[in-house]
Amino acid sequence: MVSWDGNGGDGMDFRKSIAELLSTRTGLAADVLAASVEVPPDPALGDYAFPCFPLAKTLRKAPPAIAAELAAGFSDGAAPFLARVQAVGGYLNFFLDRAVFAGAVVRDVLAAGERLGATDEGAGRTAIVEYSSPNIAKPFHVGHAFTTILGNSLARLYAHLGHPVVRMNHLGDYGTQFGKLIVAFEKWGDEAALEKDAIRELLRIYVKFHDEAKDDPSLEDAARARFVRLEERRPEELALWQRFRDLSLAEFARVYDRMGIAFDDYSGESFYSDKIPAVVEMLQAKGLLEESEGAQIVRLDDEKLPPCIVLKSDGATIYASRDIAAVLWRKERYGFWKNIYVVGNPQSLHFQQVFAVLRKAGYACADDCVHVGFGLVKFADRKLSTRAGDVIFLDELLDESVAKTREIIDRNAELRGTDMSEAERADVAEKVGIGAVQYAFLRNGRDRDLVFSWEEMLDFDGETGPYAMYTYARARSVLRKAEAEGAAPADASDADLARLGGDEEAAVARLLYGFGDAVRRAADANEPYLLTRQVAGIARAFNKFYNNQSILSAPDPETRRARIALTGAVCVALKTGLGLLGIAAVERM
RNA sequence: GGGCUCAUAGCUCAGCGGAUAGAGCAACGGCCUUCUAAGCCGUGGGUCGGGGGUUCGAUUCCCUCUGGGCUCACCA
Numbered sequence: 001m002v003s004w005d006g007n008g009g010d011g012m013d014f015r016k017s018i019a020e021l022l023s024t025r026t027g028l029a030a031d032v033l034a035a036s037v038e039v040p041p042d043p044a045l046g047d048y049a050f051p052c053f054p055l056a057k058t059l060r061k062a063p064p065a066i067a068a069e070l071a072a073g074f075s076d077g078a079a080p081f082l083a084r085v086q087a088v089g090g091y092l093n094f095f096l097d098r099a100v101f102a103g104a105v106v107r108d109v110l111a112a113g114e115r116l117g118a119t120d121e122g123a124g125r126t127a128i129v130e131y132s133s134p135n136i137a138k139p140f141h142v143g144h145a146f147t148t149i150l151g152n153s154l155a156r157l158y159a160h161l162g163h164p165v166v167r168m169n170h171l172g173d174y175g176t177q178f179g180k181l182i183v184a185f186e187k188w189g190d191e192a193a194l195e196k197d198a199i200r201e202l203l204r205i206y207v208k209f210h211d212e213a214k215d216d217p218s219l220e221d222a223a224r225a226r227f228v229r230l231e232e233r234r235p236e237e238l239a240l241w242q243r244f245r246d247l248s249l250a251e252f253a254r255v256y257d258r259m260g261i262a263f264d265d266y267s268g269e270s271f272y273s274d275k276i277p278a279v280v281e282m283l284q285a286k287g288l289l290e291e292s293e294g295a296q297i298v299r300l301d302d303e304k305l306p307p308c309i310v311l312k313s314d315g316a317t318i319y320a321s322r323d324i325a326a327v328l329w330r331k332e333r334y335g336f337w338k339n340i341y342v343v344g345n346p347q348s349l350h351f352q353q354v355f356a357v358l359r360k361a362g363y364a365c366a367d368d369c370v371h372v373g374f375g376l377v378k379f380a381d382r383k384l385s386t387r388a389g390d391v392i393f394l395d396e397l398l399d400e401s402v403a404k405t406r407e408i409i410d411r412n413a414e415l416r417g418t419d420m421s422e423a424e425r426a427d428v429a430e431k432v433g434i435g436a437v438q439y440a441f442l443r444n445g446r447d448r449d450l451v452f453s454w455e456e457m458l459d460f461d462g463e464t465g466p467y468a469m470y471t472y473a474r475a476r477s478v479l480r481k482a483e484a485e486g487a488a489p490a491d492a493s494d495a496d497l498a499r500l501g502g503d504e505e506a507a508v509a510r511l512l513y514g515f516g517d518a519v520r521r522a523a524d525a526n527e528p529y530l531l532t533r534q535v536a537g538i539a540r541a542f543n544k545f546y547n548n549q550s551i552l553s554a555p556d557p558e559t560r561r562a563r564i565a566l567t568g569a570v571c572v573a574l575k576t577g578l579g580l581l582g583i584a585a586v587e588r589m
Numbered sequence: 590g591g592g593c594u595c596a597u598a599g600c601u602c603a604g605c606g607g608a609u610a611g612a613g614c615a616a617c618g619g620c621c622u623u624c625u626a627a628g629c630c631g632u633g634g635g636u637c638g639g640g641g642g643u644u645c646g647a648u649u650c651c652c653u654c655u656g657g658g659c660u661c662a663c664c665a
Contacts, residue, residue, distance in 0.1 A: 036607095412627080462612090
């Protein structure tokens with residue numbers, strides 16, 4: 001029997017077992033063979049396949065002949081987990097014993113529970129994930145959704161793999177813009193409006209400032225002067241800055257709470273500001289700094305990158321110097337294994353420069369810094385623009401989605417005659433509506449630009465967040481009925497589980513089996529969509545099973561117990577998978 | 590102009606060098622006296638941007654061209 005590790009580790013590896021069987025028959029190294037063992041495009045062709053084409057040259061035989069010969073070497077009982085081995089063309093196809101396979105998968109998924117796919121391989125290796133990082137006093141719009149949702153999922157994935165995780169929100173809470181806000185608030189600020197809706201009020205006076213500054217350049221000077229005083233930590237300026245920051249954070253927190261997102265560290269730009277002089281000194285001491293056009297720069301010609309500006313010609317710091325200081329501080333504070341930046345693709349060059357400067361300065365940790373970029377969120381016909389007022393607040397988007405969900409819930413409740421309370425309807429609408437938005441950002445690879453469309457965002461048909469959540473709710477509904485009749489997933493015996501040999505059941509089992517691998521691949525590539533697809537696949541396979549087979553009215557008690565167990569395993573996988581994407585599961589919808 | 594990135598069905602996108610290129614949406618046709626129809630089943634739909642090359646085999650790797658997007662010093 002194949003060794004089996006229900007926690008999703010490397011134990012239950014049929015590919016490896018097959019490679020070992022092939023190794024004894026061909027004399028080739030098992031790990032080399034494992035690399036070429038693949039999964040056929042159609043399950044009817046088998047569960048695994050070994051292409052014999054590469055052997056043709058060394059064996060001086062036609063691939064189909066090699067496949068046929070190898071197949072003959074696999075007599076019945078070559079391995080207990082194999083039902084049969086068949087040569088088709090140049091391929092050697094392996095069929096797993098379905099009942100053994102499905103039964104083993106279901107048993108182990110149920111045993112793993114919410115630890116499905118979890119490992120402790122990351123123990124002692126801290127992963128820092130920097131994400132969201134909004135600017136204080138600016139609207140939190142859909143453009144911020146990508147980094148926030150993506151980063152949240154990555155943090156959860158790393159934690160699932162055993163890494164200590166530090167979730168960092170690198171707030172944009174410093175700079176001349178605060179001088180502007182201080183000037184603008186003293187001139188035109190509205191106390192009541194600030195208390196009521198801080199960001200809208202701050203945005204209003206910020207826009208007002210720019211309008212007025214066109215006719216009155218002295219405003220810009222005043223703003224610079226106030227920022228200098230802020231840097232000197234004068235009480236008056238510091239108090240206003242602190243207030244703007246606190247009020248903004250409180251508003252951000254509302255959105256974060258709704259999405260189940262939290263941070264361990266809110267050290268933003270202001271925090272690193274006093275750590276920059278030491279960095280400049282260090283670069284100077286290492287002879288890396290150079291003056292050019294009045295600015296202090298580090299040349300990166302040998303890295304084939306444009307020079308990195310560390311100090312502006314007026315001596316002020318710039319975001320590159322802040323980010324360099326941040327890496328060094330984080331290394332000292334957390335001793336990170338990986339320092340991950342979930343920041344849009346347009347900043348790719350910036351991070352290359354920052355990492356290159358650190359490398360030149362001799363810091364090995366530069367190689368542990370990773371920029372995880374992603375595409376822009378834009379409208380079909382134009383860019384998202386704060387200035388043009390073309391923003392959709394993330395809150396508004398969530399509200400729309402929740403409202404749409406609520407309509408569907410009410411309609412369905414009437415149709416089905418269910419007894420959902422007002423409180424439950426509200427709770428479910430909130431979770432499903434928000435899950436739909438989160439899912440939309442995790443459905444595809446992160447590199448592509450995401451064209452925002454209300455229509456698509458609020459379409460809950462097909463492969464969407466609500467689809468996966470609906471499937472879970474449906475499966476839970478079956479289990480509740482089973483429980484009411486005294487049956488539970490854990491009741492199934494090995495003999496019962498041997499009944500899971502049908503096409504639909506095997507398809508579900510295959511996808512459940514791939515769960516752990518999907519989690520690891522998603523983390524390795526920093527691509528949560530790899531897990532999203534696995535979750536969607538499990539949901540689709542279960543729906544197909546659900547529509548074609550009876551669970552509670554199965555033909556016999558053994559099959560019924562087995563199918564209840566399978567349904568339980570699907571619930572475990574869906575809830576765990578959605579959780580890793582940052583999406584809540586609901587019991588009814 | 591340099592760099593990065595993308596180009597696959599009408600639309601949005603998957604596709605670790607391997608079998609007949611897949612999914613969802615949209616379109617069309619079916620399925621609620623039986624476990625939730627936000628579901629399931631079926632049909633149609635493709636010169637994988639163009640051209641070379643490597644390979645037993647290329648949507649996948651290399652080169653080149655075309656066309657988008659982002660970026661290239663004092664905003665982040």
